[in-house]
Amino acid sequence: MRSLFSVTLLLLLALTLTAEASRRAKHHKGRDDKTRTASECSPAETRYGKCIPEHGDCGDGVRDATCKDHTDKIPCKIPCNWKKDISDCKYKFGPWGNCDATTNTKTRSGTLKRALFNAECQATVKVSKPCSPKVKKVKGEKKSN
Template identity: 80%
Template sequence: MRSLFSVTLLLLLALTLTTEASKKAKNHKGSKHESRSRPASECTPAETQYGKCVPEHGDCGDGLREATCKDRTDKIHCKIPCNWKKDISDCKYKFGPWGACDAATNTKSRSGTLKRALFNADCQTTVKVSKPCSPKVKKPRGEKKSN
């Protein structure tokens, strides 16, 4: 009976130590997940050449981009928003209001001026984007529904 109790106590102690070790490994700041998200090199961002963000599935969402400096190339995580334009995704623009709906093409457009370029991207100084017109007519604020 004593030997069964001793073996049970020994297994419980080993299980506790294994659980504590795995918790410490997960909370360690130098984890492998963190090293994948940014390149571990002595290069400054200005010296690093960044590639385009390539989504892992479909045409938006989580993806990877290559970061090259000197003789080293790393893959770093990136994200393409699903409601954004792929060709200007690394460029940030300040956009004006949407224009009126063009009845011929059923689209409305607006232009934007460059605020900043991310990852040393080549960006146009001004861009024009368009989208389909909404079939719904919006009511001005303050009007109540009539039932």
């Protein structure tokens, strides 16, 4: 009776450990690729490709990480509010300019803060967006009725 109890206890322990290991593997998918590439080469030796989203033009995707003669696909993510052509570059932007009445757009420029994954980035960029239809009030101005 005691041996049956011991065997049952061992099986229960093994089942619990197996379930825990599979649960950890699900939550940490894709991390082995990153650590393997990083351990083989220094960051300066590794060349990263552009992040290509799996669906649409933003969200989760993959990029090539090339080191020596070995290329791995590693997971990456493109934030949905970033422009495609500057997605691997971080810029510090100034305030939006005034609305251009002829094109109905306003622009602002940004200077390069840092490049992610050894990306080739422009030193300065200009972005534009449509002007809002609402006219903002100046502080202290009262409503006119």
